[in-house]
Amino acid sequence: MTKARAPSKPAEPAAARSEEFARTHHRLVIxxxxxxxFHDxxxxxxxxxxxxxxxxxLSPEESGALAWVLIDTMMQARFGPATSLYDTWRQYxxxxxxxPSPGRETIASFIEPVFGLPDKPKSQDHLHGHVGEWLWHLLTKDNAAVRIQPDPKGDVTDAGADGFxxxxxxSGALRFRLWESKKNTGTRALSTSLNEAYKQIADSGQRYVAKIVGTxxxxxxxxxxxxxxxxxxxxxxxxxxxxxxxVTLATHQPLPRKPFKKMNKKLPLLDKPGQLRGLATSISCYSELAKTVRRYAWSAL
Known part of the structure; x- marks a missing residue:
């Protein structure tokens, strides 16, 4: 009796295929x-x-295209004014x-601080966290009211605020908001991750603010x-x-009806209207998406 073959896993889309999907379907932003x-x-x-x-x-094509939009944007930011290096990375x-060397080593130095390299990757926690920070940044930075919102930090092990x-x-008056980013890609309660974020702001917010102001x-x-x-x-x-x-939360889990309901109790000084803000992103294929982002970053190395 012939043993039935297990169904083969669908091939993961190549970067070129994902870029083409995003471009031809006019889906070029996050x-x-x-x-x-929802917005409360x-x-x-x-x-x-x-x-x-x-x-x-998200279909596999959509997930791949979203991963491409993310990594292409990340790499543009990472290379900064070195646009010829970005163009080389993108072309290959x-x-x-x-x-080819020595260009490969030069370009790898821009990728390693956040993703590691194929033979020495950063941890999955770092990968998921960095993707979460970029999700927050790209979902909020184009708000017409925003005057300054820097790209997420260039090294995932760098201590300090996740964003501001x-x-x-x-009324047109300037306001400052300190952001803390958390990801929850395991099985623990989302409230645990949120409580950690509130505590981090309460315990370290003053220090984070001082570092930001010094820049x-x-x-x-x-x-x-x-x-x-x-x-x-x-x-x-x-x-x-x-x-x-x-506080921004990125997860694969379904979101509760009111995910930020304890924030005011954990940060009691911030009790004026508009002082507290939350952003929750739930992507069912979050882990696979993050891995695809990293695969695209590495594919030309």
Whole structure:
């Protein structure tokens, strides 16, 4: 009797195929794959305003294209003004060929701090966390009110805040928000990850703010921005309305009905309207998506 063969696993899409899907279907930004699913926009005292982005049924083609949109954006940011290196990485990645030495070693130095290298990868936790930070950044940075929101940090082991935004409130006044990013790609309760984020902001927020403020050097920003940022450290100590906190959560799990309901209790000083903000992203294939992002980063090395 002939033993039946196990069904073969579908081939993972190559970077070129994913790029073509994104381009030909005109789905070139993250919102094309993760539209806002819910927004609780009531900015009340001692209440977290939050939104969610949910993708529960991405096809393999859509998941691959989203991974390509993510890695292409990440690599543009990582190479910065070294656009010729970005162009080389992109060309070889899309043709499915390897970058020859010594260019390979140069380009690998931009990839290693966040992804590691094929023979020495960063941990899965680092991978999932870095993808989560980029999801938050790309889902929020194009808000018309945002004045400054730097790209996620360039080394996943770098201590400090996960992100911050300086934005204008509805009256046009500048406000500062410190963001903490968490991923939950295991089986533990989402509330555990959120409570860790609240505690981290409560325990380390003042230190994070001090490090951020120190990066605002005269000559790099206008007088209005420098005057504002100089007020932020003392405002954070007092919970002044100039500052606020945000928590972003990336997971494969279904989201609870009210995922940020304990945030006001954990950060009691931030009790003015608009000071608390949450962003939840649920992607059912999150782990596979993150691995594809990394595979595309490495494919030309």
């Amino acid at each position: 919102h094309d794959y993760l539209p806002q699913s 926009g009531a900015a009340e005292a001692s209440k977290c305003e939050w939104s969610s982005h949910i993708a529960v049924s 990645t899309l043709t499915g060929t390897k970058i 935004s300086i934005y204008e409130n509805p 605002f050097t005269p000559g790099s920003y206008d007088a209005e921005m420098l005057t504002f940022i100089a007020e932020v450290p003392a405002a954070w100590t007092q919970g002044d309305e100039l500052v606020g906190a945000g």
